[in-house]
Amino acid sequence: MATKKTPSRRRAAQEDLFGAAPAQDASTPAAPSAPPSALGARDLQVLAEGAGAALTPAAKAYNRELARIDKLKAQIARTDALGHAYQTAVQSLLAPLHARRDAGRREMVALLVPHINDKRLSKQQRETARAIVCAVAAALAADGDAEMARLHDEFSPQTLAEKEQQDRASFAQMVSHVLGEEIAAPEAEAGDDASHEELIMRMFAQTKAKMQEQQEQYEQEKAARKQKPRKPTAAQQRAEAVQQDAETTLRAIFRQLASALHPDRAASEDERRRKTELMSAANRAYQNKDIVALLQIQRDAALLDPAQAQLPPEKRLQALTQLLKQQVQELERERYARQNHWEHALDLGFGYRFNEADLRRWLQDLQDEELAECEALEHDIELVREGKRLKSWLNEQHRLAQEPIFPYIDIPPEW
Numbered sequence: 001m002a003t004k005k006t007p008s009r010r011r012a013a014q015e016d017l018f019g020a021a022p023a024q025d026a027s028t029p030a031a032p033s034a035p036p037s038a039l040g041a042r043d044l045q046v047l048a049e050g051a052g053a054a055l056t057p058a059a060k061a062y063n064r065e066l067a068r069i070d071k072l073k074a075q076i077a078r079t080d081a082l083g084h085a086y087q088t089a090v091q092s093l094l095a096p097l098h099a100r101r102d103a104g105r106r107e108m109v110a111l112l113v114p115h116i117n118d119k120r121l122s123k124q125q126r127e128t129a130r131a132i133v134c135a136v137a138a139a140l141a142a143d144g145d146a147e148m149a150r151l152h153d154e155f156s157p158q159t160l161a162e163k164e165q166q167d168r169a170s171f172a173q174m175v176s177h178v179l180g181e182e183i184a185a186p187e188a189e190a191g192d193d194a195s196h197e198e199l200i201m202r203m204f205a206q207t208k209a210k211m212q213e214q215q216e217q218y219e220q221e222k223a224a225r226k227q228k229p230r231k232p233t234a235a236q237q238r239a240e241a242v243q244q245d246a247e248t249t250l251r252a253i254f255r256q257l258a259s260a261l262h263p264d265r266a267a268s269e270d271e272r273r274r275k276t277e278l279m280s281a282a283n284r285a286y287q288n289k290d291i292v293a294l295l296q297i298q299r300d301a302a303l304l305d306p307a308q309a310q311l312p313p314e315k316r317l318q319a320l321t322q323l324l325k326q327q328v329q330e331l332e333r334e335r336y337a338r339q340n341h342w343e344h345a346l347d348l349g350f351g352y353r354f355n356e357a358d359l360r361r362w363l364q365d366l367q368d369e370e371l372a373e374c375e376a377l378e379h380d381i382e383l384v385r386e387g388k389r390l391k392s393w394l395n396e397q398h399r400l401a402q403e404p405i406f407p408y409i410d411i412p413p414e415w
Contacts, residue, residue: 040069040070040073040292041066041067041069041070041073041292042066042067042070043296043299044066044292044295044296044299045062045063045066045067046059046062046063046317056314056317058314058317058318058321059317061317061318061321062317062320062321062324065321065324065325065327065328066292066324068324068328069292069324069327069328069331072328072331072332072334072335073331075335076331076334076335076338079335079338079339079342079354080338080342082342082354082356082359083338083341083342083345083346083354086346086359086363087345087346089363090346090363090366093363093366093367094366094367094370097367097370097371097374098370100374101370101373101374101377102140102143104374104377104378104381105136105139105140105377106140106148107381108132108136108377108380108381108384109133109136109137109140109148109151111381111384111385112129112132112133112384113133113151113155115129115390116129116130116133116155121390121391121394122391124395124398125391125394125395125398128394128395128397128398128401129394130155131401132397133151133152133155134152134155134156136148137149137151137152137155138152138156138160138163141160168199168200168203171200171203172203175203175207179207179210179211179214181210183203183206183207183210242318242319242322243322245315245318245319245322246319246320246322246323246326248319249316249319249320249323250286250289250291250294250323253291253294253295253298254282254286254294256298256303257278257279257282257294257297257298257301257303258279258282260301260303261275261278261279261282261297261301262275262279263275263276263279278297278300278301281293281297282294282297285297288330289323289326289327289330290327291320291323291324291327292324292327295320339354342354346359346362348362349362349365380393
């Protein structure tokens with residue numbers, strides 16, 4: 001339904017949610033600060049042995065990776081804290097406006113239903129009223145309003161279920177064309193009780209699996225076309241040796257922990273519980289190749305590092321640094337994934353980025369848009385309720401429905 005256009009900014013007409021000092025405004029979250037915690041990876045750093053002593057290059061590299069790990073973990077924690085804070089803010093700020101909007105939509109439907117068969121209106125005006133009722137009822141039905149779903153199906157030539165099935169078929173056809181092979185709508189496999197959202201998610205999963213399969217096939221064909229690998233260079237050989245030392249060191253530390261922390265070797269029940277907890281943590285760390293966690297468990301258990309007996313100090317530091325670099329790469333991927341998750345979870349619009357300034361702007365823009373929609377809808381309700389201006393309002397809605405939303409793109413007048 002077309003709505004009356006209002007300014008996007010309504011600072012004078014609405015309460016300023018952010019205030020003059022945004023950082024002190026309680027209605028929108030401020031950038032979270034890292035909670036006080038243990039030193040983290042920094043307490044594993046190598047220190048100079050005496051006054052005026054300098055660290056070796058290997059020790060500096062090792063310390064540098066530990067610092068990067070602490071920094072990345074703090075960034076991931078801040079990302080999640082910021083996402084949760086703004087998710088809560090969106091829900092609390094927009095919920096009253098959504099309730100106001102939905103109440104207006106129900107009132108609009110109630111006002112227009114009697115005019116669908118009103119012979120005082122032209123055929124075009126009656127059809128416009130019917131189309132608006134169906135569109136508004138469908139929007140409310142999507143939020144779980146069963147009465148609006150029934151009302152939509154009563155006046156629409158196509159039921160909501162038929163529209164959803166058509167949407168899924170169109171999606172499957174589009175994806176099949178892109179992939180070059182058929183993607184079927186999964187109604188039969190999902191069962192009769194599956195919702196439209198569940199079916200769509202199944203199709204997304206099926207599409208993702210097909211794309212991954214195609215990518216793997218491409219990689220295999222690409223590898224098969226490669227010539228016989230050349231003899232590794234000296235640098236490659238050194239890197240491979242460092243990697244082998246790293247893997248050996250990781251296994252050695254874990255095996256030592258597994259042996260020393262076995263619960264059966266505990267002298268008391270308290271010690272058994274402590275060793276069980278430490279061993280569970282060591283298992284998780286080893287599976288995740290979290291060398292920092294393993295070293296911290298080793299330190300907490302007051303165990304001698306087995307790598308010290310197997311490798312010279314410099315080589316040991318190089319091996320540990322290699323493991324730390326791999327952990328840094330994994331944390332960088334996790335940081336990107338968490339930010340991407342929150343961008344989708346918050347449904348950030350185009351032009352907004354996941355940072356405090358943009359989230360603040362986005363939240364204000366959302367509220368402005370919702371308020372403008374509510375006020376425009378209430379303005380339209382008054383015109384429909386008056387009766388005398390109903391015909392002109394319906395004619396205007398019909399005219400607006402014929403206009404393309406984007407220039408040069410023909411969009412059918414579907415409400």
